[in-house]
Amino acid sequence: MVILITGASHTGKTLLAQRMLERYRYPYLSIDHLKMGLIRSGQTDLTPADDDALTGYLWPIVREIMKTAIENRQDLIVEGCYVPFDWRKDFTPDYLASIRFLCLAMSDDYIDAHFDQIKAHASDIECRLDDSSLTPSYLKAENRKYAEGFQAAGEQVIWTEEDYHTSTNIPLNG
Secondary structure (H helix, E strand, O other): OEEEEEEOOOOOHHHHHHHHHHHHOOOEEEHHHHHHHHHHOOOOOOOOOOHHHHHHHHHHHHHHHHHHHHHOOOOEEEEOOOOOOOHHHHOOHHHHOOEEEEEEEEOHHHHHHHHHHHHHOOOOOOOOOOOOOOOHHHHHHHHHHHHHHHHHOOOOEEEEOOOHHHHOOOOOOO
16 A cells, blocks of 8 residues: 655644554655755756646656555555645556545644644654744645645545644544
8 A cells, every 4th residue: 555645834744654654664755855865966956945846856756656666565655745636647546546645734723723833843753954934824825725736636635623633643444
């Protein structure tokens, strides 16, 4: 099984992937690690700020890694924000049967009530070097963009509205 976790920045994708790794012993691939490896090695002229272009650049690689894992009957968690809204078009029904998709989003009310906590926990799993420009309005806009885009594509979005830990307690068979 491949578990594909996506959503806006700061929604807890990496934390959820880490928890799933610990619980199910599935390895995980951080799309951010792939991005930075390609950028730092000079394989692309894109920068970490080129979000839309990075999705187009990274997704074909991630897609083929997912297919390879499925073909080899290997479990894998893939997490990151560089997933196109129409990702399903790239897989046949046989592949799709082996993919569990999770999109995380935080409601405006949750962001308003918990912004300081969101910011305080931003480096729980990965070290964010500079989060000084993070604002509630930016987070709200990004969460709406991801939620609306994936919902328009027919995907279910897992909303954090009251408690992050409750909303992301996701069994693999459910």
